[in-house]
Amino acid sequence: MTNDHNAPQTVIKQDELRLEKFLPYRLSVLSNRVSNAISQAYGARFHLTIPAWRVMAILGRFPDISAAELVEQTAMDKVAISRAVSSLLKSDYVTRREDPADRRRQVLNLSEQGREVYARIVPLAQQYENDLITSLSTEEREQLDSIIEKLMVRAKEWSERGLIDE
Amino acid sequence: MTNDHNAPQTVIKQDELRLEKFLPYRLSVLSNRVSNAISQAYGARFHLTIPAWRVMAILGRFPDISAAELVEQTAMDKVAISRAVSSLLKSDYVTRREDPADRRRQVLNLSEQGREVYARIVPLAQQYENDLITSLSTEEREQLDSIIEKLMVRAKEWSERGLIDE
DNA sequence: TAACATTGGTTTCAATTGTAACCACTGTAT
DNA sequence: ATACAGTGGTTACAATTGAAACCAATGTTA
DSSP: OOOOSSOSSOOSOTTSOOGGGOHHHHHHHHHHHHHHHHHHHHHHHHOOOHHHHHHHHHHHHSOSBOHHHHHHHHOOOHHHHHHHHHHHHHTTSEEEEEETTEEEEEEEEEOHHHHHHHHHHHHHHHHHHHHHHTTSOHHHHHHHHHHHHHHHHHHHHHHHHOOSOO | OOOOOOOTTOOSOTTOOOGGGOHHHHHHHHHHHHHHHHHHHHHHHHOOOHHHHHHHHHHHHSOSBOHHHHHHHHOOOHHHHHHHHHHHHHTTSEEEEEETTEEEEEEEEEOHHHHHHHHHHHHHHHHHHHHHHTTSOHHHHHHHHHHHHHHHHHHHHHHHHOOSOO
8 A cells, every 4th residue: 555665565465454554443542542641641630531621621712602512512422411511510610500591501611610620731731732742743743634634524424424335 | 841833823822722623632533433433334234343343353364362462462451352252252253272381371263254254344444444545645644654653652652651740 | 399479361340331211491383 | 372393401221341359370489
């Protein structure tokens, strides 16, 4: 395929799969390693799960939104959001008030406390991201950015339009 | 700490986090989308979970290995492997025999049936990968390959040497 | 040889997650 | 008003997962 530095042609039989080179697999291993490391970091310090932290991250940037809007933003599902929010309410990191215009809708926000925690996690998160990409040149960072964007479009199509063939 | 190449045009306050641009987050969303789509594809056709399929994929390339070696190869954990193997034994996709040299160790292989299923899944998997990367140019594919490699090294260091700071 | 640490692998139990059913409210049509 | 479909959000239950305890075999030390 792309790179074979030590062989004139790829020697792998077509009916074998090189898992180590298989993109979906590599993405998954990489992403798991990264997520686990980071979630340990703030999980340990602030007792936050990844979904909870995601909710806070969104609320930090977009105040006054509802759970449904969180679903849109994060691509997490309804139930996960509901649970994350309810645990964040319990720990007083977020506040919730009814939207008088639509009494089904609950408007969410970071609480004072939540804002403090948020302010402390953000640099930590950035530090991790920084550390992760120090090994990349500026060009590579840009490349990665645009490549991820393209892959995401494709993957999104899968989930929307159903799978290949079928 | 390490390097700082931030553009002057960035308007986001430093103490805010743009989740949509946060690499660990994007990786996770992308990887989940891809994995779910693909696992649906062969889960539906062959009743395989992702861990089970991974085990088969490794066994297809590396016969006569043990569960412990599977752990090494896949970065999955002991228990996940154990469960996957036991379900694969039940469906007769893999065989297991005791290593006479070390009676704790079990040597695993694809069965005839397993090999057949493997042979049918491989093209399917490749088709998905293909479809995913059609949106990328040849250069981009090479870039992605090497970038993932670099990120993986870093993430691996985290899990081995513990986290940043600490 | 007895004692103890280590390794390969499984089991158990609790926490996390996903799916579907559900309740409460709103919007629309009758 | 009344009925009914759609939406926001939660609950209940089953399946999946992870951590820790565990068993059996091996290696190591004395």
